[in-house]
Amino acid sequence: MALLNIRNLSVSFDTRNGAFKAVDGIDLAVERDDVLAIVGESGSGKSVAMLAVMGLLPWTATVTADRMEFDGLDLLTISDEQRRKIVRRDVAMIFQEPMTSLNPCFTVGFQIGETLKTHFGMDKQAQKKRSIELLEQVGITDPEKRLSAYPHQLSGGMSQRVMIAMALSSEPKLLIADEPTTALDVTIQAQILDLLLRLRKENGMGLVLITHDMGVVAETAQRVVVQYAGQQVEMQDTRGLFRDPHHPYTAALLAALPERATGRVLPSIPGVVPGQFDRLKGCMFAPRCAFATGHCHTVKPNRAPSEQGRALCHTPLVHGQPVILEGSR
Amino acid sequence: MIKFILRRLLLTIPTFIALMFVTFIAIRLVPGDPVEVRTGEHGISPERLAYFRHELGLDQPVWKQFFDYVWHLLHGDFGVSLSSNEKVLTEFLSLFPATLELSIAGILFAVLLGIPAGVFAAVKRGSWFDHTLMGAAVAGFSMPIFWWGLLLIMLVSEGWHLTPVSGRIDMINFYFEPTTGFMLIDSLMSDQKGAFLSALHHLVLPMIVLGTVPLAVIARMTRSSMLEVLSEDYVRTARAKGLSEFRVISLHALRNALIPVVTVVGLQVGGLLAGAVLTETIFSWPGVGKWLIESIGRRDYPALQGGILLISSLVIVINLLVDLLYGAINPRIRHGG
Ligand SMILES: Nc1ncnc2c1ncn2[C@@H]1O[C@H](COP(=O)(O)OP(=O)(O)O)[C@@H](O)[C@H]1O
Ligand code: SF4
Ligand SMILES: [Mg+2]
Numbered sequence: 121m122a123l124l125n126i127r128n129l130s131v132s133f134d135t136r137n138g139a140f141k142a143v144d145g146i147d148l149a150v151e152r153d154d155v156l157a158i159v160g161e162s163g164s165g166k167s168v169a170m171l172a173v174m175g176l177l178p179w180t181a182t183v184t185a186d187r188m189e190f191d192g193l194d195l196l197t198i199s200d201e202q203r204r205k206i207v208r209r210d211v212a213m214i215f216q217e218p219m220t221s222l223n224p225c226f227t228v229g230f231q232i233g234e235t236l237k238t239h240f241g242m243d244k245q246a247q248k249k250r251s252i253e254l255l256e257q258v259g260i261t262d263p264e265k266r267l268s269a270y271p272h273q274l275s276g277g278m279s280q281r282v283m284i285a286m287a288l289s290s291e292p293k294l295l296i297a298d299e300p301t302t303a304l305d306v307t308i309q310a311q312i313l314d315l316l317l318r319l320r321k322e323n324g325m326g327l328v329l330i331t332h333d334m335g336v337v338a339e340t341a342q343r344v345v346v347q348y349a350g351q352q353v354e355m356q357d358t359r360g361l362f363r364d365p366h367h368p369y370t371a372a373l374l375a376a377l378p379e380r381a382t383g384r385v386l387p388s389i390p391g392v393v394p395g396q397f398d399r400l401k402g403c404m405f406a407p408r409c410a411f412a413t414g415h416c417h418t419v420k421p422n423r424a425p426s427e428q429g430r431a432l433c434h435t436p437l438v439h440g441q442p443v444i445l446e447g448s449r
Numbered sequence: 450m451i452k453f454i455l456r457r458l459l460l461t462i463p464t465f466i467a468l469m470f471v472t473f474i475a476i477r478l479v480p481g482d483p484v485e486v487r488t489g490e491h492g493i494s495p496e497r498l499a500y501f502r503h504e505l506g507l508d509q510p511v512w513k514q515f516f517d518y519v520w521h522l523l524h525g526d527f528g529v530s531l532s533s534n535e536k537v538l539t540e541f542l543s544l545f546p547a548t549l550e551l552s553i554a555g556i557l558f559a560v561l562l563g564i565p566a567g568v569f570a571a572v573k574r575g576s577w578f579d580h581t582l583m584g585a586a587v588a589g590f591s592m593p594i595f596w597w598g599l600l601l602i603m604l605v606s607e608g609w610h611l612t613p614v615s616g617r618i619d620m621i622n623f624y625f626e627p628t629t630g631f632m633l634i635d636s637l638m639s640d641q642k643g644a645f646l647s648a649l650h651h652l653v654l655p656m657i658v659l660g661t662v663p664l665a666v667i668a669r670m671t672r673s674s675m676l677e678v679l680s681e682d683y684v685r686t687a688r689a690k691g692l693s694e695f696r697v698i699s700l701h702a703l704r705n706a707l708i709p710v711v712t713v714v715g716l717q718v719g720g721l722l723a724g725a726v727l728t729e730t731i732f733s734w735p736g737v738g739k740w741l742i743e744s745i746g747r748r749d750y751p752a753l754q755g756g757i758l759l760i761s762s763l764v765i766v767i768n769l770l771v772d773l774l775y776g777a778i779n780p781r782i783r784h785g786g
Contacts, residue, residue, distance in 0.1 A: 176685055200694075208691030215682060223683040225704045225780060235690045270780040283686075290691065 122149040123294055123326045124173065124211075127187040131168050134180040140396045142168045144350040147430075150294065155320065155327045157341035157358070159334060159373065163393045165350040166330045167216075170296050174213055175203050191293060209239045212287035216299040218279035222271035228255075228282050229267030235289045254285040257322075259315060277308035281315070288319065294326040295319075302332075313340065334377050338362060346370050349394050349404040356429040366429035366436040368409045403433070411435060411442050454769065461765050465758075469522070472757045473515055476750055482507055483531045483748040505531070518754065527758075528751030532744070537755035541737060545759075546630025547617060548736035551728065552721050554652055555659035560714065563664045567671025568706075571679060572698060582668060589665030594724055598658040598731035605654060612654045615733035619647040659728045663717040670713045674706040681705070708779050715771030719764045 131143040143165040150156045158166045172183045173195065188195040190207060198207065215221045223231060232254060233247035242250065248267065255263035258281040271279060280300060287295055297316055301309035317340060320327045329340055337344055337358060344361050346354040346369065354367040365371040372389045391408040394400060403409070406416040413434070421434045424445055428436040435442035484501045502508045506517065521528060527537040570579040606614045613619070617632045625639040633652070636644035678684065679702055687701040688694075726738030733739065737756060744752040776782045 174689055176688055178680075204691045204693065208689060213689045215686070217682055220682040221686045223687065223701050223705070225778070226701075234692070238691055272781050286686075286690070 121192070123152050123154075123191055124148070124150040124328075125187060125189045126173070127185060129169060129172060129183070129185040129188060131165070131172050131177065131184075132182050134182070135396065137396065139182075141399075142350050143172065146345070146347070146352045148345050148352075148355065150326045150328055152293065152326050153324060154343065155317075155329060155341045157337040157344045158328065158330045158347060159332060159337055159344060160347035161332055161389075161393050163349075163395065164347040166347055167298050169347075170213065170298060170328065170330065173296070174208065174211060176213075205239075209290045210292050211294045211296065212290055212292040213296040213298065214280070214283045214287050214300050216302050218283050218300075218303065219271070219276055221283055222274075222279055224271050226270075227267065228269050228271070228274075232267075232282070232286050232289050235286055239290045250289070251285075254289055255282070257288065257319065258282075258285045259311075260285070276304050277312065280304060280308075280312055284312075284315065284319070288323065291323070292325060294328065296328045296330070298330045299332070300329075301336075334373050346373070349399070351404060351432055352430075353405070353432045354429040361429070364437075364439055366424065366431040366438065367405075367433050368411050368437060368442075369405050370429075370431075371437055371440070372408075372410070411437075454773075457769050457772070464765070465761070468761050469519065469754070469758060470515070472754050473518065474511075476745075476748070476753050477511060479745070479748065481748055483750060486746075486748045522758075527755035530744075530752040531749045532747045532752070537751050538759075540740070540752070541756055541759050543627075543630070544735065544737045544740050546627070547632070547734060548722075548725050548729065548738055550631045550633065551652070551655055551659060551734060551736060552718075552725050554656040555724070555728075556663060556714070556717070556721060558656050558660035559663035559667050559717070562660075563667030564671050564703075564707075564710065567668040567710075568675050568698065568703060570668070570672045571675035571706075574676060579672075583672070586665040586669045589661045590669075592661055592665075594658060594662070594727045595731065597661060598655075598728060601654055601658060602731070613651050617648060617651050617734065618644065619651075623647060655728050655732045655734055658731070659721065659724050662724065663714070663721060666713055666717060667710060670710050671706060674709050675702060678702045678706040704778070708775070711771065711775050711778060715768055715775075718767045718771070722760055722764060 126146060126148050129143060129146040130141060132139045132141045146165075146169050148156065148158075158169070160166055168177065168181075171177050172181070173188070173190070175195070177183065183196075185196060191210060193202065193206065195203075195207065222228075229248065229251055232251040233242075233244070236242040236247045236250055251267055252263045255266055260266055260278065260281050266274075266282075271282075274282065284300075295316070300316065301312050304312060313336065316327065316329070319325075329336070331337060341358050343357050344355065345352055346361075346367060348369050354361070354365070354370045356366070361370065362374065365374055369389075376388050389408055394404055394407075400406060400417070401420075402418045403412070403416045403421050406412045409416065416434055419434070421432050424431045424433065424436045428438065428445075431437075435444055437443075482502075483505065484498060484507070488498070499508070506514060509517070518528070527541075529535065530537050530540055533540060566582055570576075570582045573579055602614055605611045618636060623636070623639070623641050623644040625635060625641065625644070628635050628638060632648040633645065636648040679698075681702075683705075684697060684702050687697045692701070722738075725736065726741060728734065729736045729738035730742050737760065741753065741756045741760075744756065
């Protein structure tokens with residue numbers, strides 16, 4: 121059975137201007153030992169979907185799903201205490217901004233030790249010993265000295281390593297990394313990614329890697345979920361996705377990759393992700409889609425079968441050509 | 450750190466000089482001098498008047514009086530009170546514990562009530578508690594102390610007979626020599642049954658009156674600071690780690706939210722002493738504030754000058770301590786990062 125199993129997850133926020141559906145019908149499954157990538161431009165609901173799994177959304181959020189299970193636990197009906205003691209121990213999450221994700225008032229040693237105490241009841245001495253091991257594992261030199269450092273004394277890359285060490289401290293079965301390298305220097309990005317992949321293998325965890333970088337996906341993931349404007353527009357295994365993307369948005373993301381660019385100018389997708397006030401009647405991607413028809417602007421597309429990557433499109437691409445699905449009109 | 454403290458102390462010197470000067474001039478601008486006030490309406494012969502004035506040095510030009518005064522100050526001499534003939538410093542020190550006790554009680558009342566209330570309002574933002582508290586805070590902040598004190602006396606003391614109207618302890622039933630000058634401590638040490646309760650009883654109302662403005666300010670500041678902190682990434686991290694909600698709020702969030710609150714508490718201290726003057730007068734609390742007000746009535750120049758100077762020095766020292774405390778709770782300042 122899959123470690124994390126989600127069917128038709130939606131999240132809507134109560135805002136001053138009415139309800140806003142930030143996540144609209146996501147399906148995904150992560151196996152133990154699996155690396156799943158979630159890709160999509162900024163604002164497509166990647167973070168919100170994963171925060172829903174952790175129960176970390178603000179009270180303005182309403183979460184609905186046909187099914188949302190982790191390791192046999194129903195996340196929709198779980199008690200607060202079970203969520204704290206089991207889910208937040210067995211699922212760890214690291215975030216996009218390592219510098220602001222650590223508490224500025226407490227030392228590195230305190231913040232890691234606290235997790236060890238909470239989940240394993242370790243005393244101070246055991247905490248210290250284990251914290252040093254963890255810092256070593258994430259490649260921090262002179263770990264004993266780092267224990268007494270405050271976050272403002274660390275660089276971005278170092279902070280992210282500390283965040284990773286803290287995430288590992290509860291010995292999670294699943295690690296959710298929400299754009300873990302986006303805020304870091306380019307030179308550090310590869311190091312952190314390599315570290316995550318190595319630790320995943322060493323610790324036998326599942327990994328959900330949120331990113332907006334298709335290049336990262338190619339190097340890391342076994343399977344990919346593509347999100348656009350809160351919707352899941354495609355899901356495929358990585359090899360298939362790169363060989364034969366079925367949704368026009370996926371195809372456009374891939375075309376924007378530097379290696380694939382044919383001309384001197386890098387292609388990028390013109391336009392922006394629709395926000396709260398410009399959600400559309402038909403296909404969300406229609407204004408930016410090279411294959412859009414009049415039909416696309418007025419009628420919501422259905423999901424294609426899994427042979428076409430469950431693409432949310434009236435005319436999914438097969439080898440770059442739109443095909444009309446039987447029974448879709 | 451030592452350098453920081455020294456620099457702060459040096460910076461206060463001009464403040465002191467200005468303060469001495471202003472106090473000195475201001476009280477001489479008030480019509481009437483110590484001699485006239487004491488002889489009153491009956492009047493005495495011009496010769497006697499001139500004699501007394503000469504005795505007190507009031508016939509000298511003002512600039513000479515000022516330099517004489519500063520000269521004595523530099524030798525640690527605050528002069529002698531005209532009304533009691535006691536050294537100003539001695540008198541101040543004997544009255545100050547009463548003021549200090551009242552001020553500490555007031556600020557503790559404000560902090561111990563204001564911080565939890567502010568935190569709770571922030572956590573339950575938009576709830577009826579939040580709305581009520583913020584409404585009360587606006588009212589408390591703009592409450593004139595005199596009016597508030599008299600209102601409470603009317604209701605609590607006169608109306609419901611719950612607390613005494615004046616003084617620090619029931620002097621008919623209890624008497625003991627001051628040891629620390631803090632009535633709560635002295636009464637405990639006196640072994641007289643009921644003395645401590647009586648002292649506490651007397652302290653409650655003045656404490657509330659004096660603590661109301663700081664309470665309002667601290668509650669509001671804590672709430673807004675807390676609201677800001679609660680949406681920070683590190684609070685989300687703390688929750689993600691599986692910590693209890695209590696620990697997330699009262700440790701991870703509050704620790705950060707307190708940083709601006711400490712500054713506000715420090716700023717309240719100056720205002721607190723000003724409030725103490727009024728509160729002591731309302732409740733006949735035998736402290737420095739009441740003494741200063743009475744000294745104005747008597748045009749007791751040395752007492753006023755010395756008292757104000759000593760009080761101001763205290764405010765300056767307390768502000769310095771607050772700055773140091775600020776460094777202690779904010780690692781980014783401690784390490785100069
Ligand atoms: N607390 C919130 N209240 C209202 N809207 C939110 C909130 N958090 C996120 N959103 C909105 O949800 C959408 C998806 O956000 P997010 O999941 O952070 O995107 P991504 O991680 O894919 O960049 C965005 O339009 C964002 O503005
Ligand atoms: S439904 Fe139409 S507009 Fe939407 S992705 Fe498919 S072809 Fe493009
Ligand atoms: Mg995000």
